[in-house]
Every structure is written in C-alpha cells, then in structure tokens.
Amino acid sequence: MLIQLTRGAGQRPSSLLYQRWAIILAAIAGCPSAAAGTSDFDASMFSFSAFGTFGMVHSSDDQADFTAGIFSPNGAGHTHAWSSDVDSRIGAQATADITSRLSAMLQIISQQNYDNTYTPHVEWANIKYQLTPEVSVRVGRTVLPSFLFSDTREIGYSNPWVRPPIEAYSLVPIDHSDGLDASYRVHYRGLTNTLMTAFGNEKSGTPAGLPNEARRLLVIADTVEYGAATLHIAYQQTYVSVDALDGLFEAFRQFGPQGVALADLYNVHDRLVRFMGIGAMYQPGQWFLLGELGSTDFHSVLGKSTAWYVTGGYRLAKFTPYVTYSAVKADSNRSDPGLSLTALPPSLVGPATGLNAALNSILGSIPVQNTTSLGLRWDFVRHLDLKLQYDYTRLGAGSPGTLANLQPGFVPGSTVNLFSATIDFVW
C-alpha cells in the first residue's frame, strides 16, 4: 500500500502552479515587444487543440484495484466493478507562435488525481526558442521521452493500445521535468536523428504526508527515424527522496550497526535512480510491430526492475486488431531477513519484528507479472476511435504485481482478467 503511493515523485502539481504558468503565458502572449517583428497583433499566432478518452475497465479480482498508476487512489476491481477513473481524461492545449523562432505551449489535463478529484494539472508549460533549424531549447515543464510513448501516453488516439503496457510504463516514476532542455535534430538522406537532453527538478505535494522530490534530473534520449522505422534510446537519472519512508529507516538506525547497515542500504533519501530504455517500432502501413525494453534501479528498498513488451497489429480498413505480451521482473531481492533478533534484549524483539515486517512488505510489493493482451481499434468516425482490450495477467509467485488497494482476501500470485473499452478523440 505504502509503496503504491511512494514509488516516485508526484505528478499532480498544485493549481497554484497552473495559475502561475497561465499568467506567464498570458503575459508573453500579450506583451507588445514579444510581437515585435510583426506589424500588428496577429490572432492567428494562437492555436488550440484538445484530446480526451472515456474508458470503462472491469477487473475479475475484487480483492484489489487495477489503477491508472501509482498515484491513483483506486480503480477497477475492489472499489468499482467497472471503473471509469482508470483511463478517462480530457486535455486542452494552447500554443502561441510568438515569432518564427519563439513559441510557447500550455497543456492542461483533467484526470483522476491521487485525492480522487479531477482538478486539472499542468502537463506541459514551456517556452521554446529555435536557435537554428536543427537546434531548439525549451524552458519550463516538459514530459520526459523515457519510453517511445511516454510523452504521448495520455493521448489515447495516437497510441495503439487502450493504455501503454503497465509493466514497462510503470518503471519510470519521474515523468516530468521542470527545467531546461535542448534538442538537436538532423535530417540526412531520409534519416532523421533527434538527440535531446534535459535537466531539471520535480517537486510536488502528493498524498497527505508524502511529499516527494526528484532533484538533479538528467535525461539523454536519441531517436532515429528512417521511413517506417523508429529506434529510441533513453537514459535517465535523478535523485529521489520519499520523505514518508524516512521514519522507518530512522527507526532501523536505533538498532546499532546492523540497523544502520540496513538503513544505509534501503533508505530513499536523495538516492540515485537510474533508468535505461530502448525501443523500436516498424509501421510500413498495413501492419506494425513495436517493442521496448527498460530497466530502473532505485538503489533502495524500491528495488531494481526490468520490463519489456512486444506489440503487433494489422490494419483491415478501419479495424486494427493487435496483440501484446509484456512482462516485468525484479532484479533485486524481494525479501530480507532484516534485523537479527537473537542478539536483542527481549524488550526490543517486538519493535524489531515490526520493522522487519514493514521492510519486507515494501520489498514484497516490487511488481512481478506478465500480461497477454488482445485488442481491437476501430476508427469509426473521423477524429474518434473505439478500442476494446482484454488483458490476461499472471502475477508472479507471492507478488501483488502492479495492483493496488490489496484487501485481506487478496491472493498474491493469482491471475487477473481485465476488460477495457475506451473512446478516444482529438480535436
């Protein structure tokens, strides 16, 4: 339960931040000097777009919830037989082309927040300057291109599935950066290479009492496109703190050298987290094949995990059936003997047992599972699609997988059937 809430920093910034960005964007847009170069104010410099998804999900396991991600309070299964919270969202974007080189974008999304509200948050808010036709820099908030679909995972219409395979996409706990990024894009003989790097921080107050922080975020990603083929490689590192776990490890430190050693090994205070991912996609038109492999090392109690998936699909007029296999495994230990009780005075055996149990409950929730999915996309009318997807998930031995809200009757290592239906639109 704790780990479901704490694996990474929060993604739901306060509405205060949103207001601040809205003011900045409005100021830039209205600033007369920013419009210098054009003889008069040009309303056509603004463009507006929107996207959204309405989805319903049913899970066969009523003793746990299938959720949209680690920040979602509930979902399908235990809380709702059919949940519309998992996939439903709506987003709106304004872009301003201030000059031929300077532009600004603001994108807000309303979806289920950690506190079960739908208060919109700022997904993107940045100012971009095109230094040369090849080089651009951005300041502000961007979404990181960790996996092939990370920065468009909310745009259901542009994705082949109902949602990106959860095994892989839940590996990346930090998906935003507030900072600076630079992109270098070259096109040579039909080959397009885009190299980008980003530096930033992410801080947000998430569930009560769990302020999370990611500092000194560094991302380097390279994307090669050649005709119908795309290759993507990303490296990401950051220093993550989960303050809510500090108390646990402080308690361990009271138990002498063995407690200090455990706290040093497992604490989540300014710990280096590294992610490496590689993905490839081939979509010549009638059919497509894509796959990704990624690994995250939290260097802490949150463990080290590796995940991969493969998806293939075939387009028959307006119908695109697809199949996916995805899996996540733990590369680190999922249990620990913890404090040795034999050397302890009897009065400390109880507290030590409690600490060991807390440590092992976090280690045990490192997800291990694999899923086979069958789906169908139907482009039934322009700008709208309908997707149906069936997921058969096998949880690893003793593992709750990526499920949340585990109830007393929950059986780790069982199998779960998931039925999803979504309608996506773009405007």
Added chain:
Amino acid sequence: MSRPLVRSNNRVALTITGLALGLAMSSVRADVVAVVSSKSSLITLSKSQLADIFLGKTQQFPDGSPAVPIDQEEGARVRDEFYVVFTGQSPAQVKAHWSKVIFTGRGKPPRTVSNSEEVRKMITVNPQAISYIERSAVDSTVKVLLQP
C-alpha cells in the same frame, strides 16, 4: 493424397492474389498528383522524400532549399488518397501522427487550403510550396513532380 492439399494451397494463393490485387486496385484508381510551381527549379523528388516533407520530418527539399507543404482539408477525398498513395497511411494514422507531434510541442501540421484551385493559387505565389491536386486540376501554372 497430395491432390487435395495442392488444391487447397492453390485456393489460398488465389485468395491472397485476390486480396493483393484488391489493394493494388485502390492505388491504381488514385487520381492524385504531387505538384510544385511551374517556376520551381525542382525536377525530381522520391516518394519517401515527399512523405518526409508532409509528415514534418524535414522542412527542406533534397537540394537544401526550404519546403512549404500545403495540405487540403481533412475529409477531402484528394487528401485521403494522397496520404494513402504517397505515405501508405490512412487518414486516422496521419491524424494520430500529428497528434503526437502537436501535443508534445514538436511542431505543427502543414497549412491547409480548401480545394485544388486554392492550392494552385498558393503555389503560383510561392515557389517553395509543394502540394497535391487531382490530375484533372493540373494546368500550366503547376509542374507534376510525382504521380502514383
């Protein structure tokens, strides 16, 4: 023993040939051509170079000069044909592609005009412009660069 097998293989082969022909037919029937201004110095362009320009992967012609793609309106038959024939993508795939680009702030789709006459007008005043029209709409102001 082997005869029924051979026959069923033939039937499969025939079905596949039929399907392939059906797919090929749809492109044979296409009546869309890629055009530039008759004053343009551009002589040839490959299908993949054309696709890269219209999908925003490059902003330049192969000779390095700037390329300005002009689209026809969404839902226009000539537009749907153009993308299927020259990029191999359905209208929904093209829309999905541009959604990815727009909602990540990486760029924006080509400027849109309402019909082939408008395309010709745009191309006449802008030698860097490139677009597509029905074969029947070709006149002396434009040069056909690529046809299906």
